[in-house]
Amino acid sequence: MEQIFEPYAEFAKDARIKNMDEYHALMNKANDDYEGFWGDYANEKIDWFSPYKQVLDESNAPFYKWFVGGTMNVAHQCVDRHLATRKNKAAIIFEGDNGDQQVITYRELSYEVNKTANLLKNQFNVKKGDRVVLYMPMIPEAAVAMLACARIGAIHSIVFGGFSAEALRDRIIDAEANLVITADGAYRKGKPYMLKPVVDKALEEGCECVKKVCIVERNGEDISWVAGRDYSYNELIKNESSKCEPEPMDSEDPLFLLYTSGSTGKPKGVQHSSAGYILWAQMTMEWVFDVRENDTYWCTADIGWITGHTYIVYGPLAMGATTVMFEGVPTFPDAGRCWSMVEEYQINQFYTAPTAIRLLHKMGENEPAKYDLSSLRVLGTVGEPIDPPAWKWYYEAIGNSKCAIVDTYWQTETGGHMISPLPGATPIKPGCATFPLPGIMAEIIDEDGTPTPIGEKGFMCITKPWPSMIRTIWNDPDRFVKSYFGDCKKDGEPVYFTGDGAMMSDDGYITITGRTDDVINVSGHRMGTAEVEAAIKKHPGVASVAVVGKPHEIKGEGIFAYVVLKGEDTMAEEMEMVQEINKIVLTEIGAIAKCDDIKFVPDLPKTRSGKIMRRILRSIAKGEPITQDTSTLEDPSIVQKIQTCII
Numbered sequence: 326m327e328q329i330f331e332p333y334a335e336f337a338k339d340a341r342i343k344n345m346d347e348y349h350a351l352m353n354k355a356n357d358d359y360e361g362f363w364g365d366y367a368n369e370k371i372d373w374f375s376p377y378k379q380v381l382d383e384s385n386a387p388f389y390k391w392f393v394g395g396t397m398n399v400a401h402q403c404v405d406r407h408l409a410t411r412k413n414k415a416a417i418i419f420e421g422d423n424g425d426q427q428v429i430t431y432r433e434l435s436y437e438v439n440k441t442a443n444l445l446k447n448q449f450n451v452k453k454g455d456r457v458v459l460y461m462p463m464i465p466e467a468a469v470a471m472l473a474c475a476r477i478g479a480i481h482s483i484v485f486g487g488f489s490a491e492a493l494r495d496r497i498i499d500a501e502a503n504l505v506i507t508a509d510g511a512y513r514k515g516k517p518y519m520l521k522p523v524v525d526k527a528l529e530e531g532c533e534c535v536k537k538v539c540i541v542e543r544n545g546e547d548i549s550w551v552a553g554r555d556y557s558y559n560e561l562i563k564n565e566s567s568k569c570e571p572e573p574m575d576s577e578d579p580l581f582l583l584y585t586s587g588s589t590g591k592p593k594g595v596q597h598s599s600a601g602y603i604l605w606a607q608m609t610m611e612w613v614f615d616v617r618e619n620d621t622y623w624c625t626a627d628i629g630w631i632t633g634h635t636y637i638v639y640g641p642l643a644m645g646a647t648t649v650m651f652e653g654v655p656t657f658p659d660a661g662r663c664w665s666m667v668e669e670y671q672i673n674q675f676y677t678a679p680t681a682i683r684l685l686h687k688m689g690e691n692e693p694a695k696y697d698l699s700s701l702r703v704l705g706t707v708g709e710p711i712d713p714p715a716w717k718w719y720y721e722a723i724g725n726s727k728c729a730i731v732d733t734y735w736q737t738e739t740g741g742h743m744i745s746p747l748p749g750a751t752p753i754k755p756g757c758a759t760f761p762l763p764g765i766m767a768e769i770i771d772e773d774g775t776p777t778p779i780g781e782k783g784f785m786c787i788t789k790p791w792p793s794m795i796r797t798i799w800n801d802p803d804r805f806v807k808s809y810f811g812d813c814k815k816d817g818e819p820v821y822f823t824g825d826g827a828m829m830s831d832d833g834y835i836t837i838t839g840r841t842d843d844v845i846n847v848s849g850h851r852m853g854t855a856e857v858e859a860a861i862k863k864h865p866g867v868a869s870v871a872v873v874g875k876p877h878e879i880k881g882e883g884i885f886a887y888v889v890l891k892g893e894d895t896m897a898e899e900m901e902m903v904q905e906i907n908k909i910v911l912t913e914i915g916a917i918a919k920c921d922d923i924k925f926v927p928d929l930p931k932t933r934s935g936k937i938m939r940r941i942l943r944s945i946a947k948g949e950p951i952t953q954d955t956s957t958l959e960d961p962s963i964v965q966k967i968q969t970c971i972i
């Protein structure tokens with residue numbers, strides 16, 4: 326019998342959504358009057374400069390528009406509007422890798438954001454609509470830079486600091502950014518690491534659009550300076566005034582781009598809007614984490630991913646919360662680091678990825694017992710399904726069997742949570758994202774919109790537009806339509822398909838079953854197999870390659886590459902090739918794409934029309950018996966040959 330964990334009664338009685346009746350009432354309201362539902366929240370939550378005229382414009386679907394005609398500013402929403410009541414409240418609590426601490430109040434945040442906004446305008450000539458690439462460590466200046474862009478209407482595009490120079494270059498070029506903000510580097514596991522040299526390398530070729538580079542000093546290591554291009558943030562900021570009027574932004578003006586992997590080799594620049602995005606970021610913070618005025622909230626993600634955007638910076642600040650930002654890694658100086666920080670800052674909500682929970686469980690099963698974790702009320706997970714042993718340890722050892730675990734299902738494209746338990750209302754089943762959030766019309770259907778029978782896998786779709794949804798793919802509207810609105814229809818109209826499969830139980834619980842495309846999930850991050858394949862193909866000795874995911878104890882999925890070489894190679898040469906291939910992957914993408922297995926095979930299993938049968942390769946990688954029909958293969962004997970090669 327499946328175990329169900331009821332919300333902790335003590336918590337539920339003060340929660341924003343207190344029980345399932347309240348949840349259903351909200352859902353019914355959204356069903357009965359969808360635009361009224363969203364319009365009311367937009368009025369209540371957003372500090373509009375001028376009111377919107379229409380809640381939702383569907384006339385040019387799927388290019389939906391929300392809160393049409395309204396003007397506001399996300400930096401004003403996240404900072405200015407709190408100054409009347411929360412001036413001296415901590416906005417950001419920063420802890421460095423070495424344990425250095427900094428508390429930034431809303432007043433101080435306002436001061437820094439205004440100065441930085443002026444710096445962008447006056448020194449770097451950044452204008453509304455310009456793209457600014459941020460290649461930053463996890464330091465408060467990163468959040469300040471995001472908000473400064475928002476304040477003047479520039480569109481930021483953050484590139485995760487673990488991406489390589491090549492990956493950074495591709496993203497700079499695609500976004501046609503004219504400014505890059507970076508840091509000399511930062512600290513990791515007690516040692517300095519560098520970012521600026523990666524920017525230098527990225528800018529060597531093809532980035533003529535970038536006129537200036539702004540460098541924040543963090544670790545003080547030696548870096549090279551290009552005269553006329555590189556400027557010190559710390560020097561220039563001294564001269565700027567702390568008053569910069571926020572630019573009135575249209576609801577639909579883009580707030581940021583964030584590149585993510587798709588099923589082709591080229592990353593997609595997911596474009597988010599201003600009003601719709603910030604509304605849902607704020608509402609989900611309030612509903613899903615149920616953060617209270619005096620709480621301290623910590624999300625361990627990196628600002629280079631969507632989780633860092635929505636749930637370290639924008640969501641918490643929009644609601645006026647105190648958000649913790651951590652530069653280091655959870656295992657340094659030991660696997661008790663997170664728990665010591667929970668004790669130190671009296672964290673009330675802790676949000677992390679299952680991969681981190683598995684790692685911390687493995688490396689420090691008994692660490693939590695050494696700390697006082699009694700401040701915790703809500704625990705969150707994101708990025709991949711959480712497996713039962715990790716769930717149990719998180720629930721018992723971290724949450725003392727009193728905290729709800731909110732398994733939040735969402736994506737870069739959805740902007741915020743889509744399916745998640747509500748901590749005071751939802752009876753939780755471990756490993757299950759449970760129910761769509763109020764206002765989110767998530768349905769499991771087939772291509773034609775027929776609901777998938779209970780207990781069977783179907784397509785996880787969102788059948789009505791929602792405010793924080795992706796608006797387009799930067800510079801590629803056709804790809805936007807094809808990628809998300811090409812596969813499923815409901816009542817004859819294309820609907821948003823997430824790319825995930827899902828299943829519903831007879832009591833309506835939704836379990837995400839994983840991607841249905843060639844995208845794998847490494848440590849909770851999306852990685853397109855085509856992107857890794859494109860990198861590996863750059864090795865001159867490689868004739869062809871296919872990459873698949875393989876279950877991995879800590880990372881969830883690891884990267885498994887089948888490589889066909891051009892010539893005959895000896896064993897020793899193959900060992901060298903493994904190193905060379907991984908070096909290329911590191912240069913082209915970054916350490917997150919490092920292959921766990923590289924196996925050399927005589928050929929790939931192709932159909933007569935030349936299509937690689939990846940399902941077979943996935944089964945072989947897992948060591949499963951091959952049950953698929955192999956008769957359509959050009960050479961059915963290849964299956965056995967590959968199996969022999971990978972032993």
Ligand code: PRX
Binds near residue numbers: 632708737758824850
């Ligand atoms: O496959 C789903 C998985 O992560 C994908 C989104 O990846 P990304 O855009 O990088 O964003 C990650 C952080 C939001 C989804 O398509 N995923 C995300 N959350 C869950 C999940 N799979 C299962 N359970 C989740 N809670």
